[in-house]
Amino acid sequence: METQVTVIGAGPVGLTLAMDLASRGVDVPILYEHARTFDRIKLVPETAFVRYDDSGDGVTATCERRSGETVTIRKPLPRRLRRRLEHGPRADGRAPPGRCRDLEGPLLADPLPGDQGPVLRFIAGDAAHIWIPFAGYGMNAGIADCTNLSWMMAAVLNGQAGERLLEAHERERHPITEQVSRLAMGHATPSTAPGCRLPHFWMEDGRSVYDLLGQGYTLLNFSGEKVEESLARAFERTGMPLVTLDLPRRPEHYAHDYVLARTDQHVAWRGDELPDDPDAFVAHLACLQPA
Template sequence: MNDTTLKADVLIIGAGPVGLTLAMDLASRGISVIICETRRFAEPPNVKCNHVASRTMEQFRRLGVAQKLRDAGLPADYPNDVVFRTTVTGTELTRIPIPCRRDRYTETEGPDAWWPTPEPPHRINQIYLEPILLKHTAALPGVQLLNRTQFAGFTQDREGVTAIAIEMDSGVTRSIRCRYMVGCDGGSSVVRKQIGAKLEGTAVIQRVQSTFIRAPQLRDMIPGKPAWSTYAMNPRRCGTMFAIDGHETWLVHNHLNAEEPEFDSVDRDQALRDILGVGPDFQYEVISKEDWIGRRLVANRFRDGRVFLAGDAAHLWVPYAGYGMNAGIADALNLSWLLGACVQGWGDEAMLDAYEAERQPITEQVSNFAMDHAQKMIRARRAVPQNIEAPGPEGDALRADIGSEAYALNVQQFCCAGLNFGYFYTGSPIIIADGEHTAPPYSMGDFTPSTVPGCRAPHFWLADGRSLYDAFGPGYTLLRFDRSVDVRPLERAAQSYSMPLTVLDIETAEVPKVYAHRLVLCRADQHVAWRGAHLPFDVYDFVAILRGDAKRVRERKRALAWEGVVAAA
């Protein structure tokens, strides 16, 4: 091998939020990382994601960046409400109340204030989010960021991956040797194409003419209380506007109709004025055009040997409920601890099979939630009555009805407890079902907390004031609700494989009733792996399964069965 070859445990292609989060988590496990990114260091990202989900914030809390993110974005007292109006400057139809970031931890009223979590959601645009993640990641030991570097291809063998990358400014070709590689390189992913994976689903659900503007005078023209997001509903043009800095910058989505198949088929300026509800004298500056197509596409596989896909490289869908970037980050955090286990030597290579087995079905579920909501929204926009802006009692009654319908339809996407906490993993090689119950169903907005293996471990606060998740270890954490249960055999079995196992004795009266078992084993990603009243009979077989080495268990059982046959003969 050439002496100039760069080496790392994991190579990540793409330094967007998904790739950066993956690198952060790997670095926290002592795993060396190289990131290839075509942009210059700190080059501003596009104005895309506007929302960090609660589940994502829970993980950012563990990685030490949650508070940094809370301190950025909209002004601290700027309402995170979602409001529906006839136009942005027109009559209010309804409002979904969401606390400003100043009150996010203390607010108890509202459709998402009841959530059982240490970290509620945070409304922040990617132009503020990504620089914070980048600065944090670049400072971590073991992380090397290669900017202005184009990934060009790879080969892999039984021991690792050799990737070729080109320095875009000098034209110099670099060789990078790693044990594993992850493509976080977006919807047009080169990594996905090179492993032969294909996106399958619905290629076009909605075209959106999106414009990032600067309009300092707009805030004063909007009546009543400000809002993070404003939906404009009128017969001329329906659209959505997001407050970016809370002062003068705004992102405006013009949802094109089915008979408007091209972005340029609609006058952008007139559409903006119809959505905002302003006349020809209103002045604004176009900062950038951010047009996009809503899709429902999921890769037919997320892996080829030592190469994996995450984020938009693996799935694309209409970003309702904000579950574009957030689903990608969930991919990264599911994969990271598995890669860490293998690099550290306590996880069997077969443990990595859990990634595709767990994440691919979830992306199918979430994408269908998003597509279903998109179709309902398309129908709602088409059904806006011509007289929605009519004055007088008749118009007021009509607007009240439209507002009520808009609230009922949309509160579930902006206060989406189900998508945050309800999803669960089944069919995974490292989750041990107990046969007692199946995981409860969930919707976009609702869920039932559960300790069924595969579900997120329901959150509660420990007696010392910490979040349950703050006490989790880097591998598995065994929650013991009864100190009389002797767990030393499991500790010895885990130690024999160097498998990280943290035993956490629960000493608080505030435990949710759903924790009905004396033992609940949780994974690093906060999902339940197993539960029971007693330890399994053979703790070494149990640990083998948790390490991904179910093959060893099967072979041992076959051997014992054969010995029984021989003895009987």
């Protein structure tokens, strides 16, 4: 299959880009993993994107359908658009069955990619910017990415503009998404006050503290002393599991010896002394006694 543009992903951003390009006369199929089709959109259903291959004179997308059939979609470059592509790490296809040796932790930094190019491949929406999940999780910015990009791509493909026009996309959109990112992620005030989100920090071995929280409550112990078993037994009697993390250092934003976190990463309690009556304390947390 040969096409002018291939859109991967049929969310609001991908559909916006595809519809806008189609309205400008650009041939554009959409790759989407689900079988459901949408009116007025050329969809390749039940197809998962595997990898891109840059040959220097075009781009080939390798896909796999649920049946196991492999599909390749190639976009050869018109002669006037050909240029040499820099080589980088290339995927070898699907990994064979085996055991997982490493798990990547959550991405908590680098919310914007440093490069939106090269000009043969563009990313938009969640693939281009990672923000906290409110106000559409960046959907509005993603749609704006597409409306900026689609007319440029159509103009180049229809012979109305030169390829250098595509280079303007990053210069125009990256500063805007960076501003929105700072607005969305730069206003939080970390606090261990009960009800607040547990301030994030990295363990000495590189793990996230969020990855160490238990299925019930987790006591972060910065006191340097061993926690008495009576507290753990009080939790056991209610059937609520407790995990205790003995931590050698107190991170920034932590001012108390003990912080109790819930499994949803929110602070339930903090203090410099453990409760004198563990059973009453746990019953209060579990709403087993009047407030």
